[in-house]
Amino acid sequence: MARKTREEAEQTRHLLLDTAEQVFWEKGVAATSLADIAAAAGLTRGAIYWHFSNKLDLFNALCDRIIPELEILDARLLDSSINPATRLWLHGHSMFALLHDNPRIRRICGIHHLGCEQVGEMAPLLLEQISWTQEKQAKLQQVLHCAQEQQLLRADVDPKLAAIGLHSLYGGLIHSWLLAQDDRTIHNNLSALLSPYFEGIFKERCWLQPLPCAAE
Amino acid sequence: MARKTREEAEQTRHLLLDTAEQVFWEKGVAATSLADIAAAAGLTRGAIYWHFSNKLDLFNALCDRIIPELEILDARLLDSSINPATRLWLHGHSMFALLHDNPRIRRICGIHHLGCEQVGEMAPLLLEQISWTQEKQAKLQQVLHCAQEQQLLRADVDPKLAAIGLHSLYGGLIHSWLLAQDDRTIHNNLSALLSPYFEGIFKERCWLQPLPCAAE
DNA sequence: GTTTACATACATACACGAATGTATGTATTT
DNA sequence: AAATACATACATTCGTGTATGTATGTAAAC
Numbered sequence: 001m002a003r004k005t006r007e008e009a010e011q012t013r014h015l016l017l018d019t020a021e022q023v024f025w026e027k028g029v030a031a032t033s034l035a036d037i038a039a040a041a042g043l044t045r046g047a048i049y050w051h052f053s054n055k056l057d058l059f060n061a062l063c064d065r066i067i068p069e070l071e072i073l074d075a076r077l078l079d080s081s082i083n084p085a086t087r088l089w090l091h092g093h094s095m096f097a098l099l100h101d102n103p104r105i106r107r108i109c110g111i112h113h114l115g116c117e118q119v120g121e122m123a124p125l126l127l128e129q130i131s132w133t134q135e136k137q138a139k140l141q142q143v144l145h146c147a148q149e150q151q152l153l154r155a156d157v158d159p160k161l162a163a164i165g166l167h168s169l170y171g172g173l174i175h176s177w178l179l180a181q182d183d184r185t186i187h188n189n190l191s192a193l194l195s196p197y198f199e200g201i202f203k204e205r206c207w208l209q210p211l212p213c214a215a216e
Numbered sequence: 217m218a219r220k221t222r223e224e225a226e227q228t229r230h231l232l233l234d235t236a237e238q239v240f241w242e243k244g245v246a247a248t249s250l251a252d253i254a255a256a257a258g259l260t261r262g263a264i265y266w267h268f269s270n271k272l273d274l275f276n277a278l279c280d281r282i283i284p285e286l287e288i289l290d291a292r293l294l295d296s297s298i299n300p301a302t303r304l305w306l307h308g309h310s311m312f313a314l315l316h317d318n319p320r321i322r323r324i325c326g327i328h329h330l331g332c333e334q335v336g337e338m339a340p341l342l343l344e345q346i347s348w349t350q351e352k353q354a355k356l357q358q359v360l361h362c363a364q365e366q367q368l369l370r371a372d373v374d375p376k377l378a379a380i381g382l383h384s385l386y387g388g389l390i391h392s393w394l395l396a397q398d399d400r401t402i403h404n405n406l407s408a409l410l411s412p413y414f415e416g417i418f419k420e421r422c423w424l425q426p427l428p429c430a431a432e
Numbered sequence: 433g434t435t436t437a438c439a440t441a442c443a444t445a446c447a448c449g450a451a452t453g454t455a456t457g458t459a460t461t462t
Numbered sequence: 463a464a465a466t467a468c469a470t471a472c473a474t475t476c477g478t479g480t481a482t483g484t485a486t487g488t489a490a491a492c
Contacts, residue, residue, distance in 0.1 A: 004467060005461070012467085028333035030246035033451055046469050049453075114342065117244035118330040126330065130395055154415075158408060164392060164401065165385070165409045172388030176380060179346055185380065192374060193381045196416025199370075221487065225441060249477055262443050265479080 013051045015041050017062045025107045029059060029116035056121075063112075066105050069098060077139055084147035085198075085207035088140070088166070092194050095170060099177065100187055110178045137163045144201075152206050162201050169197055229267045231257050233278045241323045245275060245332035272337075279328075282321050285314060293355055300363035301414075301423035304356070304382070308410050311386060315393065316403055326394045353379045360417075368422050378417050385413055 004012070019041040023032050034055055038045045052058040077091045099106055112118075118126040141163035147153050153162075173193060177186045186193060198207050235257040239248050250271060254261045268274040293307045315322055328334075334342040357379035363369050369378075389409060393402045402409060414423050 006466090009467060025335070027336035028246070028338070030244070030333055031336040035451075044469055045452090047467080050468060054453085114334040116333060117246055119241070120243035120247045122244070126395075133392070133395060156408075157412065158405075161401075161405050161408045162412065165389070165412060168388030168392045168409075169381070169385045169413075170388065171391055172384030172386065173381070175387055175391070176349070176384045179342075179349060185377075189374075189377050192372075192377045193384075196373070196378065196381060196413050197385075198416070200412025200415030228441085251477075260443050261478085263441075266442060270478085
């Protein structure tokens with residue numbers, strides 16, 4: 001076969017990423033060969049090895065495609081135009097809205113949770129997840145600390161621990177959500193699922209009041 | 217090599233299970249070959265194929281070894297000699313105590329969370345996890361329903377949703393716990409991490425009072 | 433109490449497919 | 463003409479499953 005134009009080449013690159021994402025999600029990362037992906041894309045391994053150096057490189061490239069969406073999510077978390085409690089509340093809902101509306105994020109999240117091993121060969125993936133987790137927790141902690149300064153937290157709540165708890169709750173809910181893809185229970189009752197933890201952290205449902213943020 | 221006595225054979229069977237558990241945890245299930253396990257155990261693949269039919273069979277056998285401990289955990293959850301709120305509180309702590317004290321449970325839990333794919337070839341594993349999750353949630357829901365009848369729940373709390381939330385929180389905390397094996401933060405502050413959700417579900421810290429259980 | 437016959441508990445060897453990485457071919461672009 | 467964007471072909475390695483070898487335990491026959 002013959003050469004394509006630059007645009008067409010870029011197109012096949014994205015086709016490979018899309019296809020790999022799909023097959024990884026269906027069969028698991030370790031269980032899929034590059035031949036599987038190439039065949040599913042209607043190409044050969046030659047195309048893959050042209051665009052990527054190996055399977056891990058392909059996998060990383062495919063994961064990196066959702067970084068922008070996640071950064072938007074985090075940016076909103078630090079938007080100080082609304083009070084920290086409400087910000088956390090909205091952030092939680094935005095996460096699941098994104099998961100619900102964006103199939104790519106859903107698949108990649110699913111691959112990370114269920115479709116790949118995070119040890120041995122894929123250890124760098126685990127390290128990345130650890131650092132990402134710590135960054136995320138740090139941001140939550142920052143917002144919670146801000147809430148504490150505004151007297152929004154209950155007396156015995158420690159921002160750091162509350163951040164770990166909240167982050168774990170999110171992770172656990174996402175996992176349950178992914179396990180039963182077609183069950184809409186979590187999506188339909190997200191507020192009721194998150195409320196108890198917010199109730200236990202904040203005073204008097206302050207997260208439901210879109211009060212402007214005091215001095216941060 | 218020659219034949220061993222029945223006891224010695226049973227011993228090598230357990231040696232294979234122990235070794236496989238260790239290697240699976242270090243390298244991941246898919247990334248581990250039977251030759252790896254045999255070598256680590258100081259045996260050959262012949263020994264593995266004698267005791268198990270293939271890798272999946274070995275893996276299942278190794279997972280099944282922790283069932284008794286988990287059943288004890290669940291049995292205590294349904295022990296009606298203490299009130300449901302306290303029962304849930306103690307159950308949560310027992311879970312993490314078990315994870316902390318029992319290295320085998322820690323490894324197998326770790327393998328399920330981080331060291332194996334749950335789709336494709338390992339799909340039966342996922343199905344098992346789903347049904348196990350549903351059973352676990354059903355038990356939590358049952359205890360929460362019992363608490364509701366005793367007026368221990370807050371007004372707007374639905375037992376089913378609270379069970380999902382609680383179960384997800386546990387799963388998320390375990391995941392965070394496994395990611396940072398040597399960080400004792402979660403283990404040392406478990407009460408502070410669980411408290412907010414209990415605060416949001418139950419009235420007036422009733423889970424801290426070891427009141428006898430009313431009629432169930 | 434020996435001897436014998438068979439089952440056991442592995443080790444070893446072999447055959448096969450699968451997956452990878454690379455080298456090369458080839459028709460277009462540029 | 464040279465680089466590009468792949469397809470094709472090849473060599474090699476790795477993992478599995480099975481077949482076979484073999485020395486010992488075990489129980490029954492005698």
